[in-house]
Amino acid sequence: MRRVPWPLLPACGALLLAVSCGWGQAGEGDEGRAPGAPAGVTAQAGSATSVHVMWNAVPDSTRIRAYEVYRGTTKAQEVPGSQHMVDVTRLRPSTLYSFTVRARDTEGRLGLPSRPVTARTPALTAADRSAPTRPAAPAGRVLGAREVQLSWGVSRDDRGVVSYDIWQGGAKVHSVGGDQMAAVVTGLRPGTAYVFTVRARDAADNLSPASAPVRLSTPGTDDGRDTAPTGFTARTHRSGGAYYIDLAWDPPRTDGVITEYHIQLDGTTTTSLVWGGTPPHGRSTYSFYAGRTAGEHHRVRLRARLPDGTWGGWTPQRTTTTGN
Missing domain, CATH: 2.60.40.10 (Immunoglobulins)
Structure with missing residues (x-):
């Protein structure tokens, strides 16, 4: 994005x-x-x-x-x-x-x-443990189906603000210099509700509290079908007397990197998969514990957290059986 x-x-x-x-x-x-x-x-x-x-x-x-x-x-x-x-x-x-x-x-x-x-890079100030104040009076307006403009008031810091980070949901989506009080965020999805916050950062990497949220909705429609992972498969294998479900998929094509997935098992969100470092290139795989009983049927699907901080569409649901 x-x-x-x-x-x-x-x-x-x-x-x-x-x-x-x-x-x-x-x-x-x-x-x-x-x-x-x-x-x-x-x-x-x-x-x-x-x-x-x-x-x-x-x-x-x-x-x-x-x-x-x-x-x-x-x-x-x-x-x-x-x-x-x-x-x-x-x-x-x-x-x-x-x-x-x-x-x-x-x-x-x-x-x-x-x-x-x-x-x-600015000078590093020794023993600076004081975070900047929360950015004041954030505001925003929709510029189109895929972009919004955000603005905010200055944040105060005893040593000076170096940058402002813009977050959407739980994802950092942008960063600008400490002398900028506005930004345009592009690469968004039509027909989607967004919640943006802004945090200030000083030279010692101290982060301010998040600003008040700015809630914006882009016009248009997006059914999410193009945001789902593709080529999704689910199989089982046995190891050490237990059964495991093996997933494989291709990440959706997005303008940015995907680091987090939700996995849903039998209608309930079981876990969030978060890559600790750089996600693998191309096809991804993941295995998780499914118990010790053979012949159990399980339904599984997953979705990705997109670079704009929203969740994409679910994959088709797959059914797999332990010991099969």
């Missing part, structure tokens, strides 16, 4: 330079060239030791396997092709950094680097 600060929106295009090594911009239907350079790249210090980097998806994004984020000439992060933002951490305080982003396609070709963007 691509989100851009407001009112300074990045340009829709980017200047691409042809270089002697032969890199070229991939166009629609052009399978023989490396990907083009990501556009709309921004970098904003999130604390004294982290910078939040965002970018737009390159054209023909279905061919993109991953994005690589470089700090100078060093690769700092690699994220799945569905993800267009990342926090680069373990940085030094009071330091100016330059970042570029490159796309790698499904054939392994590494594309042109984006234009470089810079961000300076």
Whole structure:
């Protein structure tokens, strides 16, 4: 999900330079060239030791396997092709950094680097345990079926606010600099109710309490069918005298990374599956305990928490039998 600060929106295009090594911009239907350079790249210090980097998806994004984020000439992060933002951490305080982003396609070709963007981390203040105050008077308005504009009042901190984090439900969906009191959040779903809150962060990574909620509903309709995981299967196996249910699925195509799923067993939500690190690329699998009795029938399905913080559609329900 691509989100851009407001009112300074990045340009829709980017200047691409042809270089002697032969890199070229991939166009629609052009399978023989490396990907083009990501556009709309921004970098904003999130604390004294982290910078939040965002970018737009390159054209023909279905061919993109991953994005690589470089700090100078060093690769700092690699994220799945569905993800267009990342926090680069373990940085030094009071330091100016330059970042570029490159796309790698499904054939392994590494594309042109984006234009470089810079961000300076603030000084680290020793023994700062005082969190900023709660952002005041948050407000919002709907701009369309897939985007909203949020604004809030300044948060106070004895050492200064470095950034503001925007949350939707239980998911962080955006971050802007401490001198910005507004943002546009895009990549939302039509016909969906959202609850946004804002939290302030200082250089020592102290977080303020959440602001009052801003409740907005996007116009239109969305039945959720395109947000459900696909290729869902459920089987059982026996190990150590017990039976386990084995699930497998392909994540839904979204503009962002999916890290959490709800699993429903026999009509009741059994557990939430949360990836502790980077989610696996492509097909996912998960097994859980189902008891020691053979011949028991179980109905199971799952859904994903989408990058905009809402829950997507359920998979079709599958029935499996222990010991079968």
